[in-house]
Amino acid sequence: MTVGILITNGGPHPAIKLAEMNADQLIQIELSAAPDLRASGLELRAMFIAILEGFHEQLQLSERSALEEDTSRLLIPTVADQTLIEDTLTQLCAAAQATQFGEHYRKESVREAIRKVLAQYFRISMDIERSWCADRNPNDTNAKTYKQTRQAAPL
Numbered sequence: 001m002t003v004g005i006l007i008t009n010g011g012p013h014p015a016i017k018l019a020e021m022n023a024d025q026l027i028q029i030e031l032s033a034a035p036d037l038r039a040s041g042l043e044l045r046a047m048f049i050a051i052l053e054g055f056h057e058q059l060q061l062s063e064r065s066a067l068e069e070d071t072s073r074l075l076i077p078t079v080a081d082q083t084l085i086e087d088t089l090t091q092l093c094a095a096a097q098a099t100q101f102g103e104h105y106r107k108e109s110v111r112e113a114i115r116k117v118l119a120q121y122f123r124i125s126m127d128i129e130r131s132w133c134a135d136r137n138p139n140d141t142n143a144k145t146y147k148q149t150r151q152a153a154p155l
Contacts, residue, residue, distance in 0.1 A: 019052035080122035
């Protein structure tokens with residue numbers, strides 16, 4: 001697992017950055033890999049990033065819009081939408097089928113691992129939106145409760 005920190009100043013992380021970090025959890029390419037495997041892996045990573053960027057952007061816009069309508073959503077547990085996870089998984093695995101890694105991504109154990117990674121990253125993306133919402137609305141009662149809860153039990 002790769003652990004990193006994304007730092008922004010004044011707003012949520014761009015979807016492309018979340019997609020890149022997410023893709024790095026789904027395909028890891030060793031420098032020592034055979035040149036043809038490395039090239040193929042890098043192509044698949046680029047496909048994954050393109051797919052993931054669209055889904056992360058969709059999720060960010062959806063969460064942001066919902067929070068603008070009702071800040072009480074800040075107090076609801078963050079749960080990634082299963083349909084979004086499955087749609088993302090379907091597109092990722094379809095992209096992999098066009099490569100020499102297709103068989104690997106057909107394995108149910110691999111697909112289940114991807115579901116878990118997607119759920120984690122989508123929850124993180126939602127939580128970042130919630131954090132920025134709370135920051136933008138410091139006098140909102142729900143935002144205050146959210147921040148107190150986050151400080152008492154951080155992620």
